[in-house]
Amino acid sequence: MKTLLFSLLHGAGITKLSAWWFRRRTIFLCYHGVTECPQRSPEDPKGLHVNARRFARHLDFLQSHYRVIALRDYLQAQREGRPLPAYSVVLTFDDGFRNFLTVAAPMLAARKMPATVFLITDRAGEESDRQLRRDWTAEDDRRYLSWKDVRLLQETQGFEFGSHTCSHPGLLTLSAVDSRHELQHSYNDLVNHLAIENPSLSYPKGQYSTLLAEAARQVGYACALTTDRGPNELDHDLFTLGRTLIGDFDDEAAFAVRVSGLRWSLVKLFGFLWPSSAVPQVPQTKQIRDPFPIVILKSARFTRVPGLRSPRLTDDCLPEKIHPHS
Numbered sequence: 001m002k003t004l005l006f007s008l009l010h011g012a013g014i015t016k017l018s019a020w021w022f023r024r025r026t027i028f029l030c031y032h033g034v035t036e037c038p039q040r041s042p043e044d045p046k047g048l049h050v051n052a053r054r055f056a057r058h059l060d061f062l063q064s065h066y067r068v069i070a071l072r073d074y075l076q077a078q079r080e081g082r083p084l085p086a087y088s089v090v091l092t093f094d095d096g097f098r099n100f101l102t103v104a105a106p107m108l109a110a111r112k113m114p115a116t117v118f119l120i121t122d123r124a125g126e127e128s129d130r131q132l133r134r135d136w137t138a139e140d141d142r143r144y145l146s147w148k149d150v151r152l153l154q155e156t157q158g159f160e161f162g163s164h165t166c167s168h169p170g171l172l173t174l175s176a177v178d179s180r181h182e183l184q185h186s187y188n189d190l191v192n193h194l195a196i197e198n199p200s201l202s203y204p205k206g207q208y209s210t211l212l213a214e215a216a217r218q219v220g221y222a223c224a225l226t227t228d229r230g231p232n233e234l235d236h237d238l239f240t241l242g243r244t245l246i247g248d249f250d251d252e253a254a255f256a257v258r259v260s261g262l263r264w265s266l267v268k269l270f271g272f273l274w275p276s277s278a279v280p281q282v283p284q285t286k287q288i289r290d291p292f293p294i295v296i297l298k299s300a301r302f303t304r305v306p307g308l309r310s311p312r313l314t315d316d317c318l319p320e321k322i323h324p325h326s
């Protein structure tokens with residue numbers, strides 16, 4: 001049903017209209033892995049790893065209709081108050097799967113497209129600095145980039161790397177002390193291993209709050225990315241930047257709908273027209289005296305509470321729905 005709707009919207013040119021409408025905003029895309037596996041693995045029912053041929057079609061579409069810029073370019077333009085080219089897109093990859101090295105990076109490099117990878121820094125440290133192997137194996141969809149892999153990608157191809165915390169917890173489920181540890185130690189790991197200043201952050205599972213955003217700012221991160229889907233204005237708050245999740249189910253029409261911002265507009269419209277269906281009841285929540293608010297997640301569904309910003313509930317790209325490991 002959704003596939004048909006997306007095809008109709010794309011075929012009718014609505015995606016072009018939406019892309020034009022949002023041309024002065026910057027769309028951030030959030031991938032996880034890219035795989036050479038010809039069929040979707042039973043271990044990946046949500047399509048976390050995009051098939052390489054489909055990924056190539058995504059990149060070709062971007063090359064024809066958008067301008068892929070580096071995250072650092074967006075940040076610099078925001079600092080300088082300088083407009084970006086119309087139809088700018090930033091590519092990001094969460095979790096740091098090893099197939100970024102063996103599949104995604106060569107495809108991006110061939111098109112001279114920049115990208116930022118957000119590492120779970122404990123995983124990078126656990127991977128041995130084995131002899132580098134550049135051809136894909138199925139293991140690359142489960143394993144992570146080692147620091148040696150990361151340095152190679154950084155030095156030879158210019159890819160950017162940021163933090164996805166140390167261990168990939170839902171930050172809103174942690175105590176203040178543990179949240180701070182995740183933010184601070186992964187920051188230190190990146191600075192020590194890669195000699196980068198002010199790395200960027202991606203909130204695991206899309207969980208964040210205004211207080212967590214402030215903590216990330218205090219640690220020294222340059223910015224922090226959510227999985228809320230909206231396009232970003234040039235003056236958007238740097239610690240709540242929105243991204244659009246992309247998975248293996250996204251054919252060209254679905255991809256065009258998401259990149260154009262149309263999918264986000266439709267979710268907002270339906271949420272406005274049918275608010276009761278768009279925003280289910282709030283599960284039990286509480287705030288404690290810790291600097292960070294804590295949410296008790298009784299299910300994958302949760303909503304806004306005072307002082308918190310959370311992903312919208314009906315979003316079918318809610319990280320827990322696309323994959324428990326977003």
Ligand SMILES: [Zn+2]
Nearest residue numbers: 094095325326
């Ligand atoms: Zn993740």
